[in-house]
Amino acid sequence: MARQMVTIDANEAVAYVAYRMNEVVAIYPITPSSPMGEFSDEWAARNVPNLWGTVPSVMEMQSEAGAAGAVHGALVTGAMTTTFTASQGLLLMIPNMYKIAGELISTVFHVTARALAPHALSIFGDQSDVMATRQTGFALIASNSVQEAHDTALIAQRATLKSRVPFLHFFDGFRTSHEVMKIEQLDIEDMRAMIDDEDVIAARARAMNPENPIIHGTAQNPDVFFQGREAVNKFYEECPAKVQEAMDKFAELTGRQYHLFDYYGAEDAEIVIIAMGSGVETCVETAKYLNATQGEKYGVIAVRLYRPFSVKDLVKALPATVKKIAVLDRTKEPGSAGEPLFVDVVSAVNEAITDGYAPFKAMPVIRGGRYGMGSKDFTPAMVKGVFDEMKKDCPLNHFAVGIEDDVTFKSIAYDPHFLLPEGRTVNCMFFGLGSDGTVGANKNSIKIIGLNTDNWAQGYFEYDSKKSGSTTTSHLRFGPDPIHPPLRQEGRHLPPQLHLRSGRSLGQAPCRMSGSHH
Helix, strand or coil: CCCCCCEEEHHHHHHHHHHCCEEEEECCCCCCHHHHHHHHHHHHHCCCCCCCCCCCCECCCHHHHHHHHHHHHHHHHHEEEEEECCCCHCCCHHHHHHHHHHHHCCEEEEECCCCCCCCCCCCEEEECHHCCCCCCCCCCEEEECHHHHHHHHHHHHHHHHHHHCCCEEECCCCCCCEEEEEEEECCHHHHHHHCCHHHHHHHHHHHCCCCCCCCCCCCCCCCCHHHHHHCCEEEEEEEEHHHHHHHHHHHHHCCCCCEEEEECCCCCEEEEECCCCCCCHHHHHHHCCCCCCCCCCCCEEEECEECCCCHHHHHHHHCCCEEEEEHHHHHHHCCCCCCCHHHHHHHHHHHHHHCCCCCCCCCEEEEEEECCCHCCCCCCCCHHHHHHCCCCCCCCCCCCCCCCCCCCECCCCCCCCCCCCCCCCCCEEEEEEECCCCHHHHHHHHHHHHCCCCCCEEEECCCCCCCCCCCCEEEHHHHCCCCCCCCCHHCCCCCCCCCCCCCHHCCCCCCCCCCCCC
């Protein structure tokens, strides 16, 4: 039986799965994750059942810390439990996340990755909040699009039950969470096929029960604490294979195949970009176009399972011909040797070469860059700028792309007038003022097109935290072909004289290319 095609945003797509996978949903609203809790609350009020035929208990707590405490408490009773959050709200959950992971309790948190508040508050998307949790012991799994967010919500649920490692499933705030897209909706039979009853029974058997007493929350002295901490190793070593098994099972049901690291591009690529989140599709479409029209040899790796980080799976995804790697992080870690994904890639490639299982003999040149912070646009022009930079004899390291850094000169140059061809896709832009109804009307329009025609449809909406009175921009696209690249192509909006200076303008010291990754 054909599955239903629906036109929804990622918040609804994820909540649709998460609600049906759980019995308790403890929430506290925070932008841009709030709609997931709102959908769950609405469905519970309408007595919509979950996978097991019961109506989940949806409760709003006094804060995100309270929501995390409620999640932990419900989990240790054996209830299937989840929450939705972002940004500072996620940080308030970190103490409970350590406990949940330390006790190896299966759960999935769904996070609309959002900027934290350093020099200023931002309600918009990047991956700073997610990166602050990478030491908790939660597995971190990323989605790049609305369809992927919908699918991964289910994949992560199977993986956490199989591995006992709790999961944090994240997708970019606003850029993905609020993007309206036509997707294939999973049905209840898909969910039932993905969840094995014996795994749920086993999770319930580990619950606190006076008939089967166990100890939680002890204090340990130096004689045993270290040993206990190391005892989790085998669960994390086995976790990547169990995630891939869940992805393979999902592919059998739907035909959509995912891997821990998915490679796109030329088989003999010499320059590869590694990234995760919504920017991946921008990179993939740009590389595909440049390979086809300009004879380039570019590739892109999409990181899906970021924690536990599988070194062997990353290296297996890289082409043996790679000479240079650009790692793009959507976060900034001031004072570090490099941003998190960049550091992990350098370490992984070095380990693979040292231990002799890398497909290449020499250490590729690896450079790290930052992009898209606070929902800053990330366009095909910027991706081409990264590829162009990597073609240089000495590409800049620790660069920024998409802004002009006229203070420390770490930004790289790109041509804002570079555009990808749109093919048969119809592109529309509508300008309005906040609270005038333009965004809501255009959301309705794209949903009507997606629901009532055979066209693929996509809508993305730009507005700011002022809520009313400021400019809004609604981007609508529809057409007979699936829509993958980003909505906004910068060349339509910028004056021809704009040009970003490169860090090279200050006269950078020469670099040694023999395996240098500094």
